Amino acid sequence: MANVLLFDLDGTLTDPRAGMVRCMRHALDRLARPCPPDDVLATFIGPPLRGTFGSLLETADRGVIEEAMTLYRERYGETGLFENHVYGGVPEMLEAARRAGSTLFIATSKPTVYAERIVKSFGLDRHLAGVYGAELDGRFDDKADLLAHLMTTERVTAETAIMIGDRATDVVAARANRVRSIGVLWGYGSEEELLGAGPDALCAAPSELATRLSKLGPTRAQPGAR
Numbered sequence: 024m025a026n027v028l029l030f031d032l033d034g035t036l037t038d039p040r041a042g043m044v045r046c047m048r049h050a051l052d053r054l055a056r057p058c059p060p061d062d063v064l065a066t067f068i069g070p071p072l073r074g075t076f077g078s079l080l081e082t083a084d085r086g087v088i089e090e091a092m093t094l095y096r097e098r099y100g101e102t103g104l105f106e107n108h109v110y111g112g113v114p115e116m117l118e119a120a121r122r123a124g125s126t127l128f129i130a131t132s133k134p135t136v137y138a139e140r141i142v143k144s145f146g147l148d149r150h151l152a153g154v155y156g157a158e159l160d161g162r163f164d165d166k167a168d169l170l171a172h173l174m175t176t177e178r179v180t181a182e183t184a185i186m187i188g189d190r191a192t193d194v195v196a197a198r199a200n201r202v203r204s205i206g207v208l209w210g211y212g213s214e215e216e217l218l219g220a221g222p223d224a225l226c227a228a229p230s231e232l233a234t235r236l237s238k239l240g241p242t243r244a245q246p247g248a249r
Contacts, residue, residue: 031188034210
């Protein structure tokens with residue numbers, strides 16, 4: 024039975040650091056709030072932005088967080104999403120996976136409207152069966168909910184699915200849906216972070232993914248769904 028590979032986007036297929044950091048800084052500057060150094064801002068790449076702004080602004084006030092989201096998106100939608108590049112070896116990784124018979128989807132916390140523009144601009148869409156992301160209003164910010172939605176919509180079984188991403192949230196979402204996972208080490212999550220979430224395998228470079236997939240063995244469901 025062929026695998027269905029669910030790829031994260033930021034930190035897994037593309038490096039969005041320049042655009043995302045500049046857009047976070049833009050939002051905080053417009054709000055006249057203190058802004059940490061770029062290296063600190065980069066540590067927030069991956070998880071949903073509403074949580075990021077809650078942490079950066081030290082608030083749970085939905086109004087303040089949504090104002091920050093609006094300011095972020097006013098720059099991101101025009102410029103920031105293109106301040107991005109594909110990691111070396113990723114196109115070859117996707118092509119090899121597709122030729123091996125796997126079906127490939129994007130499963131990202133980034134809003135679908137942006138994710139679709141990014142994968143198309145880099146020509147990655149030709150490898151993909153679909154792009155699934157969050158809604159602008161926050162629906163599917165929880166990646167476990169996003170994966171459940173993708174699997175229901177596309178009729179993907181847990182036995183065949185494998186989540187591939189660079190942050191603990193990717194692994195946790197996979198486990199919540201009885202899906203196996205591979206943590207990648209070229210993105211923004213550390214090896215310690217990924218191991219703490221309990222992936223089925225780690226992958227150090229895009230060229231190693233095929234080997235990691237073959238070593239996972241027969242498709243099977245994972246215990247412990249939420």
